[in-house]
Amino acid sequence: MGLRQRLTTEQSLDRTLSAEEKTLFKHAKKIQAILKGAKTVAMVGLSNKSERPSNFVASYLLSEGYQVIPVNPRATEILGQKSYPDLKSIPVPIDVVDVFRAPAACDAIIEEVIEVGAKAVWLQLGVINRNAANAALDAGLTVVMDACLKIEHGRYNGSLHLVGMNTGIISARRAKIGF
Amino acid sequence: MSDKKDFGFETKMLHAGHIPDAVTGSRAVPIYQTTSYVFDSPDKAAQLFELKQYGNIYTRINNPTTAVFEERMAALENGTGALATASGMAAQFTTLMTLLRPGDEVVASSHLYGGTYTQLEHTMKQLHVKVHFVEPTDIKNWEAAITPKTKALYGETIGNPKGSILDIENVAALAASHSIPLIIDSTFASPYLCRPLDHGANIVVHSATKFIGGHGSSIGGVIVADGKFDFTNYPSIADPTASYHNLKFFETFGEYGFLMKARTVTLRDTGACISPFNSFLLIQGLETLSLRMDRHVKNALAVATFLKEHPQVAWVNYAGLPDSPFHDLAKKYVPRGPGAVFSFGLKKGSGDVRAKGKKFIESLDLFSHLANIGDARSLVIHPASTTHQQLSNAELEKAGVGPELIRLSVGLETIEDLLWDLDNALQQSSL
Numbered sequence: 042m043g044l045r046q047r048l049t050t051e052q053s054l055d056r057t058l059s060a061e062e063k064t065l066f067k068h069a070k071k072i073q074a075i076l077k078g079a080k081t082v083a084m085v086g087l088s089n090k091s092e093r094p095s096n097f098v099a100s101y102l103l104s105e106g107y108q109v110i111p112v113n114p115r116a117t118e119i120l121g122q123k124s125y126p127d128l129k130s131i132p133v134p135i136d137v138v139d140v141f142r143a144p145a146a147c148d149a150i151i152e153e154v155i156e157v158g159a160k161a162v163w164l165q166l167g168v169i170n171r172n173a174a175n176a177a178l179d180a181g182l183t184v185v186m187d188a189c190l191k192i193e194h195g196r197y198n199g200s201l202h203l204v205g206m207n208t209g210i211i212s213a214r215r216a217k218i219g220f
Numbered sequence: 221m222s223d224k225k226d227f228g229f230e231t232k233m234l235h236a237g238h239i240p241d242a243v244t245g246s247r248a249v250p251i252y253q254t255t256s257y258v259f260d261s262p263d264k265a266a267q268l269f270e271l272k273q274y275g276n277i278y279t280r281i282n283n284p285t286t287a288v289f290e291e292r293m294a295a296l297e298n299g300t301g302a303l304a305t306a307s308g309m310a311a312q313f314t315t316l317m318t319l320l321r322p323g324d325e326v327v328a329s330s331h332l333y334g335g336t337y338t339q340l341e342h343t344m345k346q347l348h349v350k351v352h353f354v355e356p357t358d359i360k361n362w363e364a365a366i367t368p369k370t371k372a373l374y375g376e377t378i379g380n381p382k383g384s385i386l387d388i389e390n391v392a393a394l395a396a397s398h399s400i401p402l403i404i405d406s407t408f409a410s411p412y413l414c415r416p417l418d419h420g421a422n423i424v425v426h427s428a429t430k431f432i433g434g435h436g437s438s439i440g441g442v443i444v445a446d447g448k449f450d451f452t453n454y455p456s457i458a459d460p461t462a463s464y465h466n467l468k469f470f471e472t473f474g475e476y477g478f479l480m481k482a483r484t485v486t487l488r489d490t491g492a493c494i495s496p497f498n499s500f501l502l503i504q505g506l507e508t509l510s511l512r513m514d515r516h517v518k519n520a521l522a523v524a525t526f527l528k529e530h531p532q533v534a535w536v537n538y539a540g541l542p543d544s545p546f547h548d549l550a551k552k553y554v555p556r557g558p559g560a561v562f563s564f565g566l567k568k569g570s571g572d573v574r575a576k577g578k579k580f581i582e583s584l585d586l587f588s589h590l591a592n593i594g595d596a597r598s599l600v601i602h603p604a605s606t607t608h609q610q611l612s613n614a615e616l617e618k619a620g621v622g623p624e625l626i627r628l629s630v631g632l633e634t635i636e637d638l639l640w641d642l643d644n645a646l647q648q649s650s651l
Contacts, residue, residue, distance in 0.1 A: 092465060094472050100272045104264060166474065200274040202237065204282055204483065205290030206301035206476060211227050211235045216242040 057169060058187050066174060066186035072193050075161050075183060079136035080108055082190070083128060083159070085150055086141035087111040089119045095141040096120070098165075098191040105194060110135070128153045135159040139190050140168055147173035155180040165189055229296065229412065230510050237291030238503075251500045252284040271464060271472075271484060279496065281488050286499040292506055293432075293442045296411040297424050300447025301479045303487065304440060304499060308407060308427020309335055310492035311441030313343070315403055315425055316372065317490065318482040321456055322348035324371040329356035329386060331379025334607070336405065340374070359390050366398055371454070373400055377416060377553065378408035381563040381621055383537040385549035392420025401449045407431070407594070408559040412513040419553065422449040423478070430594025431559075434505040434512050438498040443482060447475030457481055512596065512632060517557025519638065520630040526639050527564050532646040534565040534624060560631075561593045565624040569650065574613065574623040576649050577602040581626075583648035586633060586641040598631035598638055 058066060082102055087109075088095045099109050099120055110131055111124035118124055125131050128138065128150075138154045140147060140163065147170035154162045154177065161183035164174065169187050177184045185193075195201035196208045199216070227235070238249050257276040259265035267273040276282055286304050294302040305311045316326070328340055330353040340351040354361035356375055366373075373395045375386045388404060395402040401422035406414060410431040416424050426432060428440040451457040451470040457477050460466035463485065470477035487493060517540070524538035539550035539558035550558040566576050580602065581589050587600040591607060601607065604616055604623040613623050630638065 092460075092467055092472075097272050097472060100267065104267050104273060195274050199239075202291055203276055203284065203287050204274045204301070204476075205287055205294065205303055205479065207236075207291055207294035207299060209295075210239065211225075211231065211295075212239050213235060215240045215245045218242040 062171075062186075065178075066184060067188050068185075071183055072185055072188065073197055075137055075163065075185065076190075076194050076197060079161065081110060081133060081136045082107050082139055083110040083112055083125075083131060083135045083137070084139045084141065085112040085128070087113050087116075087119055087124075088141075089113065089116045089124075095165075098139070098141075098189065101191045101194070105198075128157045128159070131157070137161040137163055139163045139165065141165050142168065144168055144170040144173075148176070151177045154182065161185070163188070163190055166192075232292065232295045233509055234507050236295035237288040249285060249288045249500060249503050251496055253496050254283075255279050271467065271480070280491055280493045281483060283493075283496045283499070285496040285503075286494055289428075289440075289494075289499040289503050289506070290442065292503065293411070293426075293428075294444055296506070296509075297406075297415055297444040298417050298446075299424070299444035300475045302442055302444045303479055303483050304428070304442045304494045304502075305487065306441065306492040306494050307439045308405075308425065308429060308441040309339060310490075311425040311427070311443050312336060312374075312403075312405065313339060314482055314486050314490065314492060315423055315443050316344065316349070317347075318478060318486045319401065319454065319456055320347075320349050320371055323369060324349055325367055325369040326351045326372045326374055327362055327365040327370055328353050328373070329375035329379060330354060331356055331382055331384045331386075332376060333380055333405070333407075336376075356386055356391075357384065359387070359394060362391060362394055366394075366400070370398070370400055373402045375402075375404055376408065377404055377406040377414050378539070378559050378561070380408070380561070381537065381625060381627060383539050383544065383546060383558065383562045385539050385546040385553055385558060387549055388416050388419040388421055388553060392422075395422070396420065399450070399453065408561055409554055410509060410513055410559075412510045413517070413554045413556055413559060417444070417446045422446050427594075428502050428505075429592070431513065431516070432505050432509065432594075433502045434509070434594065434596055435501070436592060436595035436597065438501040440494045440498045440502050443479070445479050449478070451477060461485060513560075514556065515632050516560035516630060519632065519635050520560035520562065521557060522635050523628065523630050523638055523642065524562060524564075527642065530643070530646055532567050532650045534567045536562065536564040538562040538564075561627065561629045563621075563625050563627045565622065566626065566646075566649065568624055574604045577624060577626060578605045580645050580649035581605070583645035584641055585644070586637060587628070587645075593627075593629035595629065596632050598633055599629040601627050603627065 103109050111119040113124050114126040116124040138159045151173040162177050164186040166189045174184050174186045256278050268275050290302040290304050352365040354365050392402050403423045404416040404421040405425050407427040407430050424444045426442050428442050458470045469481040473480045521540045524536050527533045528536045539546035587598045603621045616623050
């Protein structure tokens with residue numbers, strides 16, 4: 042798989058996070074809190090091509106009622122949403138920044154995330170940059186790394202289950218209506 | 221909801237894939253006997269059809285009762301996901317149709333269920349796929365049969381009729397070194413006795429009709445994938461798919477890519493979906509799988525040991541017996557016991573052994589004479605007088621099912637009763 046492909050794959054095969062790191066960066070309660078609490082999602086590296094994984098995720102989040110803010114200097118509008126060249130240009134408060142970029146680009150992105158005061162940052166599956174993730178943690182942000190927003194949303198709202206996937210969730214408690 | 225914990229096999233048997241629903245709180249898995257699902261809106265419907273949203277579209281593609289069966293099987297096999305099909309034959313066909321293109325080749329063990337052999341040899345040939353069958357016990361045979369066109373390796377955990385145990389790790393290592401996925405039919409073992417993905421296989425298929433359902437009531441199949449195989453060089457999974465606006469399944473769905481393509485392209489187009497009612501019955505079977513399998517293997521070992529000592533029996537092919545050539549592999553791959561299906565040979569006396577086999581079958585009271593395995597009840601078949609009756613004795617020997625061969629699927633009855641029945645029939649057949 043080419044580097045570019047691997048980095049943007051919605052669900053990568055890269056399972057390099059240690060068990061300890063998974064507890065830190067893929068914590069179930071942390072992920073659920075973001076999915077439940079976030080309203081605005083800035084997507085750095087969102088593609089305007091409809092067959093691209095990032096576009097799939099954006100389209101999904103829009104249909105689930107999130108406000109998606111594209112961050113892509115080469116686009117003016119993606120999926121009907123105005124696109125911004127960088128995070129600093131976004132005029133509204135950002136709840137979570139979802140990153141579809143190469144790990145090497147993440148240090149600069151995290152600096153910007155901290156600067157604009159976003160509450161959480163989410164590095165997509167395969168986007169692994171421990172320095173950047175730790176810098177965000179030190180700045181008090183909620184950090185998720187090596188996970189997909191769409192898959193995690195589907196895991197907890199039941200839709201991933203509907204296509205036969207192993208969500209890993211086991212519970213005898215009655216489900217709640219809504220998320 | 222608590223943080224994820226690694227629950228045990230029996231807990232997953234009872235709970236994985238089913239959370240009591242918010243509206244009714246129904247504790248049992250509801251049977252969603254429906255063909256289709258009302259869409260929220262045209263926009264949501266479009267999202268579903270473009271696979272931008274996971275959800276219910278049409279029961280040929282997915283169904284909420286079937287989804288419980290699928291996720292439960294994925295959890296029990298330690299896979300990333302699963303796809304249920306109309307039968308075990310449909311599970312393997314769907315797997316191959318998803319992976320292969322005309323001109324591709326498969327290397328398969330020759331120790332296979334006859335129906336699988338026929339599908340691989342004849343139906344695959346019609347699709348311009350060549351399958352090379354190899355004696356599976358020597359890894360060199362597998363290696364020698366691999367060509368640049370080989371796109372899958374295929375074997376069974378417990379092979380019929382010799383009761384051979386496949387050295388899965390050995391074949392998996394060879395498959396990995398050639399970047400080819402290893403497909404294992406684990407029907408005879410069920411996920412309780414062996415989990416091939418844990419040993420390096422990439423895809424597991426089952427005839428769920430057998431031990432998974434466990435009661436001989438429903439036909440069904442299932443495919444479970446490990447989600448670790450890199451399909452970059454598999455055009456069938458990696459290339460743009462014309463019927464989905466050139467969607468690239470592997471790039472978009474990654475570890476779910478193979479299963480998503482199998483579901484939304486192969487199953488959609490070939491139509492071999494399972495009935496929701498059958499999924500429900502298979503779920504019922506899964507809930508007692510470990511309990512039944514423990515008794516199945518206990519009874520099977522007792523029957524095999526009894527037959528081994530019986531004066532009317534020539535040989536017994538059960539890897540659970542210490543003198544089986546597969547005993548060591550059985551201890552490694554199926555430590556709780558090598559299933560409950562095996563063959564034995566009637567002693568060839570002076571008369572016609574084929575007639576002796578027929579007499580044996582006719583003399584049984586408890587073993588049901590039929591063409592199936594994995595029922596809670598004990599089953600028996602004599603291939604020379606039924607499935608293979610058109611073959612001469614010489615042809616039978618060549619096919620590895622001599623005229624003296626009897627196949628048993630040992631059930632859950634009182635063991636003394638099974639031994640009484642077999643002893644009685646053996647004596648009757650020798651008169």
